[in-house]
Amino acid sequence: MSAKFNLKNFALLAAVSVACVAVPGVLIKFNVIDGYTAQIFTLAGINAIMAISVNIICGMTGQLSLGQAGFMAIGAYACIWFAQVAQLPLPVAVVAAGCLAAIFGFLIGFPTLKLSGDYLAIVTLGFGEILRVIFVNLKSVTGGPNGKRFTTALAAQADLAWFVIVGTLVVVVILLQNFLRSSYGRAILAVREDEIAANSNGISVFRYKMTGFVIAAFVAGIAGALYAPFIGFVKPDLASFNRSVDYLIYVVLGGMGSITGSILAAFTLTYLQEFLRFLQEYRLLFYPVILILVMLFRPQGLLGMRELSFVGIWKKITSRRKA
Secondary structure (H helix, E strand, O other): OHHHHHHHHHHHHHHHHHHHHHHHHHHHHOOOOOHHHHHHHHHHHHHHHHHHHHHHHHHHOOOOOOOHHHHHHHHHHHHHHHHHOOOOOHHHHHHHHHHHHHHHHHHHHHHHOOOOOHHHHHHHHHHHHHHHHHHHHOHHHHOHHHOEEOOOHHHHOHHHHHHHHHHHHHHHHHHHHHHHHOHHHHHHHHHHHOHHHHHHOOOOHHHHHHHHHHHHHHHHHHHHHHHHHHHOEEOHHHHOHHHHHHHHHHHHHHOOOOHHHHHHHHHHHHHHHHHHHHHHHHHHHHHHHHHHHHHHHOOOOOOOOOOOOHHHHHHHHHHHHHO
16 A cells, blocks of 8 residues: 555656646747746746755755855856867766766865854855856856857757756756655754764764765756856856855745755746846845845745645645545
8 A cells, every 4th residue: 555655656746747847848839938938937947956056055964155156157167168179968068067066066075064154154155256266267268257158959949948957957856855865865964953963873974064065066067057058158257156145045035955945936036036127226126125024024934944745735635625
């Protein structure tokens, strides 16, 4: 009976995942959703991947990083180099760019993860700014302050971009959820809850912090590697502090430790930012106002540490029907 029940859950989650990717993709294909709106929602998918990256560090390992945009920029420029210079197929270039970002995550995390709180935040902030300056001056590789163009089919075909980017988002969520249910994932969550208690139970705090940091860097690299062919243009400002703060806002609004909360916040704020474009520069006041309201009335975020459970929603619907 248990196996049958688990099979039902798997079928339900698979159906929801396919619907989230396929239904909007078909609507975009047949121009029911116009190209402009499709681009906004596809960009929201990239922002959601970045929000997950930040949430891995902030919500799941209990650290504060302000340099995730730096790893995204590494992934973006690495994808361009792998595709244009190394002549790798784009899917291979995307994965390779994510791996390179993970390597940089290890190199940065090894000396800095012994720090915590504000000190780690300052170091990661400095890392992002150093990368931005390097990208500005490394003109032969990055194009300097003018940026670098990267023309692919993802920039020209809105439906293909949606399928690839949101499909990748779904894969990232599935892999991360399974990882968190593993012994490694539970160890990372234990470190978040109480480092002293985790250490006393034989859990290597530094090792699991490093694991979370490297995974977060890999996910950010994947987001950057998808951003480059989708937008078709990358500038050093991609590694700026303001970008990192934007992604942190998604996590704060959605809930520290909630993957689905971060995704909902990323899609909501990305769309609202475009919707409020008629306010011109005043729309930049929108994020601070949201942060103030969240801190006052919902400091734990929309979902807190909880996840939006489609299985739970389905149970409630079926139980009401039976009643």
